[in-house]
Amino acid sequence: MSAIAIHATALIAEDEPLLAQALRAELKTLWPELEVLAHAGDGEAAVERALALRPQVLFLDIRMPALDGLDAAQAIVEDWPDDGRPLPLIVFVTAYDQYAMAAFERAAVDYVQKPVQPARLAQTCERLRAALRLRASAAPAVPSDAAEPLLAQLRALLGTPDAPSSTQAAPLQVIQAGSGQTLHMVPVADVLMFEAADKYVRVITAGKEHLIRTSLRELQPRLDEEAFWQVHRGTIVRATAIETAVRDEAGKLHLTLRGRPGERVVVSRLYAYRFKAM
Structure with a gap:
């Protein structure tokens, strides 16, 4: 037929x-x-x-x-x-x-x-x-x-790795961010958000920002997936830093973060499933 x-x-x-x-x-x-x-x-x-x-x-x-x-x-x-x-x-x-x-x-x-x-x-x-x-x-x-x-x-x-691995590396504890002749040791526990920026990633804490030369996709497997949530292809946030998740008139979901007053983080439809009332 x-x-x-x-x-x-x-x-x-x-x-x-x-x-x-x-x-x-x-x-x-x-x-x-x-x-x-x-x-x-x-x-x-x-x-x-x-x-x-x-x-x-x-x-x-x-x-x-x-x-x-x-x-x-x-x-x-x-x-x-x-x-x-x-x-x-x-x-x-x-x-x-x-x-x-x-x-x-x-x-x-x-x-x-x-x-x-x-x-x-x-x-x-x-x-x-x-x-x-x-x-x-x-x-x-x-x-x-x-x-x-x-x-x-x-x-x-x-979320699938490119190749099988016999050992899973422990999550990162410290981010080493270079700036000129200075190496800043940023505790991962202080990071609120990682944001893609061309060939770099912005490492954002409550009071400072650093740039590291890596891609978000390379960085993500080295983070604790329970602690850090991807919310957009260019953004990973610390779950405990999220204060509110609000939908605007167009249905887009935005986050506010503790320690970053006045800043809104966009959530893509791919990751909106994370934000449902218990």
Whole structure:
């Protein structure tokens, strides 16, 4: 029995033009009704075009310049406008090894492996069509947590280490922040928030700020996950420093921190699940 025609739009993000062309050609054969709106050659372009064009499906290469596929997916999900249109369905395209494949399986995120095999891509296309059919049949008044399964999948994938490790390093106790010829020893117990700043991370205490040359993703596994909560792709806060969590008129969640009066910290939809009344 032939599949029911499902019209949809898609974006392909792939930094190798020949592979992008090959994927587009296979999709045209397997899913003629799928309109590929654009091709992005790096992660930053993928985010920009996805937010501008609002496709229903994203095919994201994992390893791309500027932002990798996971970071691009996180940015798209966090910045997707709250106007009622559902988040895009995401398929990751990857050349990862079997350990990483298991990570995708655990997160229940769909993926295709390079070089893309038509039979495997056909399975993915059918899953996407089924998901779109389900969305189309849903009641107009979609509950606010309808996107939670996708968000949970992405959180699981973002929390997966890149490779297995036989030993888990103890959480950091002191941050060593250099400034000129001076090395500042900042107790982690004093830190209220870590905030991404280009190629650095701002280490924020009640009275001071320091810059360290690392990425937030590199730093996060070295923090106590019970003590420090990620609330945005660029922000990690100490849980006990959070004073209030307030939604504004647009439904955005903002935090206030003890020791930082007048400052508000934005919480993305990806991490809003943390803030529910007991």
